[in-house]
Amino acid sequence: MLTQAERPVEHPSPPDAPAATGKRPAFHLTRQGRAAHVFLIPWLLGFLLITAVPLFASLYLAFTDYDILNPPEWSGLENFRRMVDDEQFWASVKVTLVYVLVSVPLQLGFALLLALILDRGLSGLAFYRSAFYLPSLLGTSVAIAILWREIFGDAGLINKGLALIGIEGESWLQNPSTALATLIVLNVWTFGSPMVIFLAGLRQIPDELYEAARVDGAGVVRQFAHVTVPLLTPIIFFNLILQTIGAFQTFTQAHIVSGGTGGPANSTLFYTLYVYQQGFVAFDMGYASALAWVLMAAIGAITALHFLVSKYWVFYGDN
Amino acid sequence: MTTTTAAVISSPPPVRQRRIRSALKHTGLLVFVAFMVYPLVWMVVSAFKPADQILTDPGLIPNDLTLDNFKDGWHALNRPFSVFFLNSLLVTLGSIAGNLFSCSLTAYALARLQFRMRKLYFAITLASVMLPFHVLVIPQYIFFSQFDLVNTYWPLLIPKFLATDAFFVFLMVQFIRTLPRELDRAAWIDGAGPFLTFWYVVLPLMRPALVTTTIFTFIWTWNDFFVPLIYLTRTQVFTVPVALNSMVDSETQSGVGMLFAMSLLSLLPILVFFAFAQKYLIRGIATTGLK
Numbered sequence: 001m002l003t004q005a006e007r008p009v010e011h012p013s014p015p016d017a018p019a020a021t022g023k024r025p026a027f028h029l030t031r032q033g034r035a036a037h038v039f040l041i042p043w044l045l046g047f048l049l050i051t052a053v054p055l056f057a058s059l060y061l062a063f064t065d066y067d068i069l070n071p072p073e074w075s076g077l078e079n080f081r082r083m084v085d086d087e088q089f090w091a092s093v094k095v096t097l098v099y100v101l102v103s104v105p106l107q108l109g110f111a112l113l114l115a116l117i118l119d120r121g122l123s124g125l126a127f128y129r130s131a132f133y134l135p136s137l138l139g140t141s142v143a144i145a146i147l148w149r150e151i152f153g154d155a156g157l158i159n160k161g162l163a164l165i166g167i168e169g170e171s172w173l174q175n176p177s178t179a180l181a182t183l184i185v186l187n188v189w190t191f192g193s194p195m196v197i198f199l200a201g202l203r204q205i206p207d208e209l210y211e212a213a214r215v216d217g218a219g220v221v222r223q224f225a226h227v228t229v230p231l232l233t234p235i236i237f238f239n240l241i242l243q244t245i246g247a248f249q250t251f252t253q254a255h256i257v258s259g260g261t262g263g264p265a266n267s268t269l270f271y272t273l274y275v276y277q278q279g280f281v282a283f284d285m286g287y288a289s290a291l292a293w294v295l296m297a298a299i300g301a302i303t304a305l306h307f308l309v310s311k312y313w314v315f316y317g318d319n
Numbered sequence: 320m321t322t323t324t325a326a327v328i329s330s331p332p333p334v335r336q337r338r339i340r341s342a343l344k345h346t347g348l349l350v351f352v353a354f355m356v357y358p359l360v361w362m363v364v365s366a367f368k369p370a371d372q373i374l375t376d377p378g379l380i381p382n383d384l385t386l387d388n389f390k391d392g393w394h395a396l397n398r399p400f401s402v403f404f405l406n407s408l409l410v411t412l413g414s415i416a417g418n419l420f421s422c423s424l425t426a427y428a429l430a431r432l433q434f435r436m437r438k439l440y441f442a443i444t445l446a447s448v449m450l451p452f453h454v455l456v457i458p459q460y461i462f463f464s465q466f467d468l469v470n471t472y473w474p475l476l477i478p479k480f481l482a483t484d485a486f487f488v489f490l491m492v493q494f495i496r497t498l499p500r501e502l503d504r505a506a507w508i509d510g511a512g513p514f515l516t517f518w519y520v521v522l523p524l525m526r527p528a529l530v531t532t533t534i535f536t537f538i539w540t541w542n543d544f545f546v547p548l549i550y551l552t553r554t555q556v557f558t559v560p561v562a563l564n565s566m567v568d569s570e571t572q573s574g575v576g577m578l579f580a581m582s583l584l585s586l587l588p589i590l591v592f593f594a595f596a597q598k599y600l601i602r603g604i605a606t607t608g609l610k
Contacts, residue, residue, distance in 0.1 A: 033434035046481025054458035143582035
């Protein structure tokens with residue numbers, strides 16, 4: 001504060017600042033405000049045109065019947081009523097929930113396990129970290145989805161491998177009970193990015209805590225349960241939220257593996273794939289908007305639930 | 320196992336025992352790495368195999384090597400793949416420029432300038448990080464199609480120049496907050512306004528945040544499938560992922576080799592990028608949680 005008062009005396013004022021020190025703060029503020037709004041022109045335009053207006057437009061469209069060629073027609077709750085009897089809608093809800101509930105815990109489990117193994121002063125950390133991380137980097141690409149299609153295809157790598165040990169493989173992708181599993185495997189395969197975050201979290205745990213636990217006679221398991229896990233809960237929580245939201249929005253893999261159909265028998269009809277089909281294949285944009293709002297509500301509710309439950313299991317050091 | 324680990328904890332193990340344990344650990348990890356990387360290696364090898372051998376022989380050592388898959392795949396669609404690579408490159412570089420420009424301006428204003436709406440704007444930015452893209456995409460599509468911009472790159476690029484990747488704004492704000500404010504003050508005293516201060520003082524110091532933004536914008540845009548799939552329907556404007564998708568649609572049994580060859584090429588820029596930017600990439604996700 002003192003230096004601020006001294007400043008105009010010692011240094012020349014910025015060219016357009018008034019000489020009178022007393023008036024300066026107010027003027028200063030409006031000048032910064034004007035500059036700030038110039039800086040913020042792109043963001044303000046983007047927020048308005050790319051986010052806010054579309055958000056309200058999509059809320060409106062959710063209550064209309066709209067095929068993009070004719071003007072939207074108000075239909076009230078019809079779109080939402082339609083979902084109740086829409087088998088494909090329920091199929092997509094089920095597929096997405098199963099995928100989230102199975103693949104996210106598995107993926108995070110692998111990530112944590114490998115992070116723990118790599119954390120204990122092992123040589124070659126950089127190599128392993130890169131090797132495990134690479135699939136995360138490529139995992140959401142069309143190229144890898146194509147690769148997956150061939151790996152689990154009738155004459156693919158998996159069946160060839162099974163044949164070597166005398167097991168007859170399956171038509172993994174043609175069978176409704178196994179098609180989703182192949183996509184779960186794909187998501188688990190990309191455990192590298194949460195693993196890197198876990199590794200960074202493990203670094204933060206002070207060695208003294210482990211030493212103290214050792215002095216108290218705690219073995220590896222008890223150290224893990226009473227030191228590592230509690231101190232890592234904020235990171236586990238962070239990864240859980242991130243991966244859950246990501247898994248809800250899975251699209252590319254499902255689209256490529258099923259050729260855009262979500263088949264066989266809707267077994268890979270991810271929710272976002274269904275939104276895409278309704279909106280951009282059938283051009284039923286009113287219904288697609290309603291579906292999108294249900295997705296947003298679901299993600300919002302589940303994220304809120306995560307935060308509520310987190311009070312009981314996430315520990316932030318100081319309290 | 321439990322008895323030995325307990326012993327290890329209570330007193331430091333003899334060197335020999337430690338060596339054996341470490342060797343076992345490395346062996347296990349290497350087997351796991353091999354298992355994880357096998358699909359990728361299989362794709363690389365298969366791309367060079369004669370098309371009819373790919374699915375009959377899962378081994379990694381090909382009998383004969385051929386470049387036919389690349390030659391055929393390159394011309395599998397009615398335009399050579401070079402077109403799609405150039406399209407992808409254009410979109411990716413444009414997106415990087417857009418994000419660097421718009422997000423850094425926004426972040427500087429939110430992190431350093433004082434004005435009445437600052438907190439509200441920042442809250443909006445944070446909230447929009449959480450907003451699923453699917454609720455916005457339909458009106459956005461209608462909006463861009465009314466301006467007759469479907470099948471152009473504008474719908475892909477305009478949002479990037481308007482700071483809609485809010486995560487990067489947030490990342491940069493957090494970064495700018497770690498820079499000492501005295502630097503800005505000194506510049507103000509020397510007569511620099513907010514624009515000169517931003518350009519000559521803050522922007523050069525933001526280098527690490529800009530690098531992270533560049534890396535992730537590159538990877539995400541290069542891999543992006545959903546947005547180009549929606550906006551780009553004519554072959555000549557396809558990006559690489561959309562072109563690959565369209566190859567899948569017209570796939571025949573002999574097409575696997577071509578698909579693998581082109582898929583492999585589509586991953587090359589990311590692999591090269593990974594080789595060079597690995598350090599920044601790992602640091603980027605470790606500190607920000609970006610994938």
